Every structure is written in C-alpha cells, then in structure tokens.
Amino acid sequence: MSKKYSQYFNTRQIPQNQPIPGRDMVPNSAGGYTFAVDDWIRLDRFLILGSEASSYYASAQKLTIQNAEAVVRCIEENGVRVVKRITEISQAGRAPKNDPALFVLALCSKFGDLATKHAAFDAFGQIVRIGTHLFKFNEEVKAFRGRGRWLRRVNTAWYNTMPPDKLAYQAIKYQQREGWSHRDVLRLTKPVPPDTKHQAIYRWITKGELIDNAPKILEGTDKIRHLTTEKREAAQLIQEYKLPREVVPTELLNYPEVWEALLVDMPMTAMIRNLATMTRVGLIKPLSDAARLIQDRITNQKALTRARIHPIAVLSALKTYAQGRGERGKHQWQPVQSIVEALDDAFYLAFKNVEPTNKRWILAVDVSGSMDWAMISSVPGLTPRVAAGAMAMITAKTEQQHVITAFSGQMRQVNLSAKKRLDDVLKTFEQIPMGRTDCALPMIWALKERSKADVFVIYTDNETWCGNIHPIQALENYRREMGINAKLIVVGMISNQFTIADPNDAGTLDVVGFDTATPALMADFVSQ
Numbered sequence: 001m002s003k004k005y006s007q008y009f010n011t012r013q014i015p016q017n018q019p020i021p022g023r024d025m026v027p028n029s030a031g032g033y034t035f036a037v038d039d040w041i042r043l044d045r046f047l048i049l050g051s052e053a054s055s056y057y058a059s060a061q062k063l064t065i066q067n068a069e070a071v072v073r074c075i076e077e078n079g080v081r082v083v084k085r086i087t088e089i090s091q092a093g094r095a096p097k098n099d100p101a102l103f104v105l106a107l108c109s110k111f112g113d114l115a116t117k118h119a120a121f122d123a124f125g126q127i128v129r130i131g132t133h134l135f136k137f138n139e140e141v142k143a144f145r146g147r148g149r150w151l152r153r154v155n156t157a158w159y160n161t162m163p164p165d166k167l168a169y170q171a172i173k174y175q176q177r178e179g180w181s182h183r184d185v186l187r188l189t190k191p192v193p194p195d196t197k198h199q200a201i202y203r204w205i206t207k208g209e210l211i212d213n214a215p216k217i218l219e220g221t222d223k224i225r226h227l228t229t230e231k232r233e234a235a236q237l238i239q240e241y242k243l244p245r246e247v248v249p250t251e252l253l254n255y256p257e258v259w260e261a262l263l264v265d266m267p268m269t270a271m272i273r274n275l276a277t278m279t280r281v282g283l284i285k286p287l288s289d290a291a292r293l294i295q296d297r298i299t300n301q302k303a304l305t306r307a308r309i310h311p312i313a314v315l316s317a318l319k320t321y322a323q324g325r326g327e328r329g330k331h332q333w334q335p336v337q338s339i340v341e342a343l344d345d346a347f348y349l350a351f352k353n354v355e356p357t358n359k360r361w362i363l364a365v366d367v368s369g370s371m372d373w374a375m376i377s378s379v380p381g382l383t384p385r386v387a388a389g390a391m392a393m394i395t396a397k398t399e400q401q402h403v404i405t406a407f408s409g410q411m412r413q414v415n416l417s418a419k420k421r422l423d424d425v426l427k428t429f430e431q432i433p434m435g436r437t438d439c440a441l442p443m444i445w446a447l448k449e450r451s452k453a454d455v456f457v458i459y460t461d462n463e464t465w466c467g468n469i470h471p472i473q474a475l476e477n478y479r480r481e482m483g484i485n486a487k488l489i490v491v492g493m494i495s496n497q498f499t500i501a502d503p504n505d506a507g508t509l510d511v512v513g514f515d516t517a518t519p520a521l522m523a524d525f526v527s528q
C-alpha cells in the first residue's frame with residue numbers, strides 16, 4: 001500500500017506536543033499545547049484558588065505576577081466589572097480565602113479609573129468585613145500605593161460606619177494580625193468619631209482607657225485579661241459579656257468549663273476550628289450535650305451559609321479531627337464519631353444546593369505528579385489531586401448515573417461509593433500511583449468501552465503533554481463515533497491560564513475547583 005499524506009497531516013489527531021492547526025493554542029508549562037482561558041476566567045481562578053503556594057511548574061511569585069498582570073488588564077478593560085466580581089465572590093463566601101479578593105481590591109484602588117475607585121470605595125465594607133481583612137488590605141496596598149486620601153477615607157468609613165457593638169467586638173477579637181493592629185490603623189487614619197460610643201472605642205484601642213459610653217464588652221475584656229487559673233470566674237465573665245476565645249488568657253483554655261461557656265455564643269468558624277481542642281479538654285465526648293449541640297449547629301445549612309463557612313474549611317477540619325492528632329503531632333485526642341459524621345455532612349451542605357440532572361457523568365481526576373504538588377488553601381496534605389477527589393464526590397452524591405475515574409499516563413476506575421466518608425476518599429486518592437499526564441484518556445477510554453456519557457468532568461491543572469491526541473480531539477471523536485453530543489467541563493485546580501477546553505466549542509465549560517458555586521454551575525450547563 002502506498003503511503004498516505006494524511007498519515008503525516010491528520011488534523012483529527014495531533015500529538016499534544018504540537019498545536020492543532022488552525023486553532024488558537026499556547027504552550028503550557030509541561031511541554032504540551034492547550035488553549036488559554038481569557039483574563040476574566042483567570043480572574044475567577046485567582047479569586048477562588050489564589051496563588052500563595054507554588055505549583056509544580058511555577059513559583060508562587062511567578063504565578064502571582066502573571067495573575068496580577070491579568071487582573072490589571074481586566075481593570076483597564078472594565079474596572080467596575082472587576083469590583084462587582086470581587087464583591088459577588090467575596091460576599092457569597094465562594095472562595096476558601098478572602099485574601100485574593102483583598103489583593104484585587106487593592107489593585108483596583110491603584111490601577112482603576114475614577115469610576116472604579118468610587119466602586120471600590122462603595123464595595124469596601126462588603127469585602128473588608130473583619131479586622132483581619134482590614135489589616136491585610138492595609139498591608140497589601142503598601143506595595144503599590146502610598147497612604148493617600150483614598151485610603152484614609154476608606155479606613156475612616158470602615159470604622160465610623162460600623163455599629164458600635166460590632167466594632168467593639170472587632171476590636172477585641174482581632175487585636176493584631178499581619179503585623180497590624182487597630183491602634184496602628186487608627187493612628188494613621190485619625191478618624192473623627194461620629195458619636196460618643198465610637199469615641200470611647202477609639203480611646204480604648206489607642207490609649208487602653210475605658211471611658212463612659214464604652215460598649216460593655218470592652219469592660220469584660222479588661223476584667224478577664226488578669227485572670228490566670230480562676231476558671232469559674234472566667235466562665236462567668238465569658239457568659240456575662242459574651243466574650244470570644246481570643247480575649248481569654250491561654251492558661252484558661254485548658255478547662256472544659258471555660259470552653260463550655262465559650263460554646264454558648266461561639267461563632268461557627270471558631271467552632272469548626274476548635275473541635276480538636278474541645279475534644280482534648282474533655283468538653284466534647286460521646287453522647288455529651290456539647291457534642292449534640294455542635295452536631296446540630298454544623299449541619300444547619302442556613303447557619304453555615306450565614307457564617308460563610310467554606311467547604312475547604314470543613315474538609316480541613318474533618319481531615320485533622322478524624323486523624324486524632326495535630327499536623328505537627330503536638331496534641332492528640334479521641335475523635336468523636338458523631339462529630340466526624342457531622343463534618344462530613346457539613347462539607348456537602350456548604351456548597352450551593354444542586355438538583356440532580358439525571359444525565360450520565362464521567363468524573364475524571366488528574367492524579368499525575370504535578371497535581372500532588374501545591375496545597376489547596378494552605379491546608380497541609382490537601383493537594384489538588386486529593387482535593388479534586390473530594391470535589392468529584394459532590395457530583396457523585398447528587399447524580400445517580402456516574403462513574404469516578406482517575407488518570408495520569410493511564411486510566412483507572414476508582415471504586416468509591418457515594419456514601420464513602422470524605423476522610424476515606426482523601427486516603428483513596430492519596431494512594432493512587434502517580435504518573436505522566438494525558439487529559440485525553442477519559443474520552444479515549446469511554447469510546448473504547450462504548451460507555452455512554454453526556455458529560456465528562458475533568459479535574460486538572462491543564463498541564464497535559466504526553467498523549468498522541470489532544471483532549472478536545474478525543475472529545476470530538478467520541479461525539480462523532482458514539483453519536484452523543486457529549487459536553488466537557490474542565491475544573492481548573494491551579495490558577496494558571498491554561499485549559500484543555502476549546503473556547504470556541506459551546507459544549508465545553510471552564511469552572512474553578514472549590515468555588516462553592518461550581519456544582520450548581522456544572523448542573524446548569526449540563527441541563528441546557
């Protein structure tokens with residue numbers, strides 16, 4: 001048989017180390033070619049995933065610079081839209097951390113036009129909600145804008161417009177973070193107090209003096225400060241003044257009586273963070289009232305939403321709590337089963353509700369080496385591949401027709417029941433051997449198996465390189481040969497610019513891993 005030219009130029013099958021002719025592709029960091037997401041999707045990836053940790057291919061510094069450049073391009077194109085986007089994501093608690101939002105807000109205050117700066121001013125209190133945020137923002141702006149009038153006005157508004165009781169609580173709960181204190185900000189800002197209550201709070205913060213009209217909680221804070229081992233007195237003060245843990249002297253935090261008093265008005269975030277401590281000191285025990293109360297509260301979806309509890313925070317707490325010892329191995333405790341199960345429920349409840357689509361889903365997690373590198377949201381041991389496993393469980397729990405798979409240089413089915421607890425899911429994904437990266441495998445595999453799928457969901461950093469066909473071409477082959485117009489959803493797990501989804505293919509969608517809105521966005525797209 002004579003040779004065919006198409007043997008050398010078959011546009012339906014191009015190896016991943018070459019671009020597909022006629023399509024707009026860019027080289028990724030792994031030596032493969034992918035598509036590039038636009039700057040607005042990149043903004044979303046940055047807001048949700050951040051870039052505080054280095055990825056396998058790029059340092060945190062390099063990723064942050066690239067992200068900041070993309071953000072600045074968005075601000076130049078439409079700064080008001082950027083402010084709106086930050087507000088949406090921050091307000092709804094869609095990101096594991098608020099830090100990227102604060103950084104982008106700071107960029108808007110520097111690079112935005114007048115309308116953008118006004119929008120940033122107006123949205124400030126919705127994004128900068130607590131003392132820690134305010135300190136972080138003041139720290140971030142130092143890098144590229146002086147302490148000008150805009151900053152002074154926005155800081156002033158933050159203090160002056162906050163209701164006194166709320167402000168007093170902020171003053172005691174977040175006294176110092178990020179190398180900043182309220183005293184520092186107030187001294188630089190010098191706000192003129194709008195009323196006597198604010199005046200008393202500013203006096204207490206800057207001079208440590210308790211004057212008339214000061215909210216009562218400041219008096220309670222001064223009183224408890226001097227206690228060391230008087231646990232009953234401390235418990236009384238905590239209840240009388242509704243004091244948070246932050247003002248309780250460390251020695252007192254070893255007594256169950258003190259934690260019991262704190263538990264009454266404990267904010268949800270503090271509750272989830274302190275489960276191990278409350279177990280260790282003996283407050284949380286099997287069948288105890290405390291265990292029951294906590295179980296009820298952390299599985300209350302309304303309360304989770306109101307407190308903006310992010311599923312990553314729940315997953316992190318679950319992972320640590322269930323192992324019965326701290327990450328540094330200092331403390332140990334006996335995990336209480338009902339609490340572990342409540343956390344497992346809370347993870348799913350913390351995502352936006354999703355109705356089943358009743359479509360056929362192939363869920364494919366990239367378990368290659370590069371997905372085992374960075375940490376998600378600084379949680380020890382929570383790498384993108386492990387986190388992606390947890391993410392796949394949300395769809396597995398909602399949709400009856402699904403198969404969970406993992407791929408690197410080869411494809412494997414993961415035998416996981418949707419009823420499996422998350423700490424076991426994480427362990428399962430930790431144990432899958434790693435390998436090279438070929439994001440086309442899920443589609444190739446499904447075609448070979450004649451497996452009928454309406455949608456492929458691929459959880460990946462998009463650093464695919466080793467296959468002899470591009471993922472989008474494998475999808476096109478699948479559609480053609482199976483006669484199913486299957487969709488592709490790419491769940492981006494690193495805030496880079498790459499995607500295996502062709503932006504010109506309406507049957508593909510880019511979403512961001514660990515956006516709490518992601519399961520709902522996926523279901524909407526698949527139902528269309």
Ligand code: CA
Pocket residue numbers: 368369370371436437463464
């Ligand atoms: Ca990889």
